Amino acid sequence: MAISASYHLWITKCDIMSDKRQRARVQGSWAKPLPRPSGQTASVPNNNQSKSVNPGPASWGFRPQKIPQTFEFHQPIKPVRDVPPEKVIEQAGDYEISHGPSGISRLRLLPGFLPPEQADWMFSKLLAELPWSQKTNYKHGESYQEPRLTCWYGELPYTYSQSTMAANTQWHPLLLTLREAVEQMTECSFNSLLCNLYRDGHDSISWHSDNEVSLGAKPTIASLSLGDTRVFSLRKQPPPEENGDYTYMEQIRVPLSHGTLLLMLGATQDDWQHQVAKEYHDRGPRINLTFRNIYPEPEAHRPGTKLQFTAKRP
Structure with a gap:
């Protein structure tokens, strides 16, 4: 064995x-x-034996896992705000676009102020016969060419963007006729005129207000459009707490067609800015005649100084 x-x-x-x-x-x-x-015999692990859930840090370097915390909702510090939709004004009428400490801002839109046939020959005549030129402006000490052509009529010079247009009393006869027609319709008188020629969709005018001291307080400005349709946009001036941010301000869009007359009245130049933006599709030439009143520059102001409205404290 x-x-x-x-x-x-x-x-x-x-x-x-x-x-x-x-x-x-x-x-x-x-x-x-x-x-x-x-x-x-092979050692079979006993399922009943207690297992170490959190092995010591000296074994494999594992650290105890943190128990996940329940998510808590906190109200955002700044309230969620919606951007107001852009309003469109196309129909004839009077519009009160805002009420504020500076007063009531109003627009008056008169499409078809000039019949199409009359507007056609007037546009051709003014395009060919007015002394159009490109103005040089200054911003932050640097010069730039305005992206449009202009000419000025009035007994006094007009200064804006740190550049002055000389006085010009030789009104074109057709401009005198148009001024008389606008005065009869609006029951306002005007002593000066700034003419703008937008040669195509790339010509424009940026955001601004016609609030130079030389134009007086609460100026009334009559804008007559001839030629291709361009969009005239307005945006409300932000209050001081917005720190110059226009994101949540009201905006208005006004298509100005051939022969349309638009009036800006009341506090519009105090409380709103306006522009004619560039358009990147085919646009024909457009003439814009802006009748206004101009006054001598106050001695204490530099020519072209902006008139800033300041609300009275209670």
Whole structure:
């Protein structure tokens, strides 16, 4: 019996050595596993044994996990605001566009003030015969060419954007006729005229207010359009707490067609800015005649100084 047991032990060791040599030659995950010697039992993990949820930091460097906190909603510091939709004015009529400390801002729109046939020949005559030129303006100490052509009529010079247009009393006869017609319709009188020629869609005028001291307080400005239609835009001046941000201010869009007359009245120049923006599609030439009143520059002001409205404190 002792010989038989020794023989079986020797056979088992030979088999193990043979398997080791075979595994040394065979590579891959399909190599036959080594048989366990008799008498050895594999340790089967006991599912009932307690497991360490948070192993110590010295074992693998793990740190205890933080328990996720419940999300809490906090009201935003600044209230959510909607950008007001742009209003469009196309129909004839009087419009009160705002009420403020400076007064009531009003627009009066008169499409078809000039019949189409009459507007056609007037446009052609003024385009050919007025002394159009390109004005040089200054901003932040640098000069630039206005993206349009202009000419000025009035007994006094007119200064804006740090550049002065000389007085010109030689009114074109057709301009005198138009001034008389505008005065009869509006029941206002005008002593000066700024003419603008927008040669195509790339000509424009940027955001501004006609609030120079030389134009007086609460000026009435009559704007007569001839030629291709261009969009006249207005935006409300922001209150001091907006720090010059126009994002949430009211905006108005007014398409000005051939022969249309637009009046800006009341506090419009105090409370609103206006522009004719560039357009990147085909636009023909357009003439804009802006009748206004001009007064001598006060001695204490530099020519072209803006008139700033200041609300009276209670």
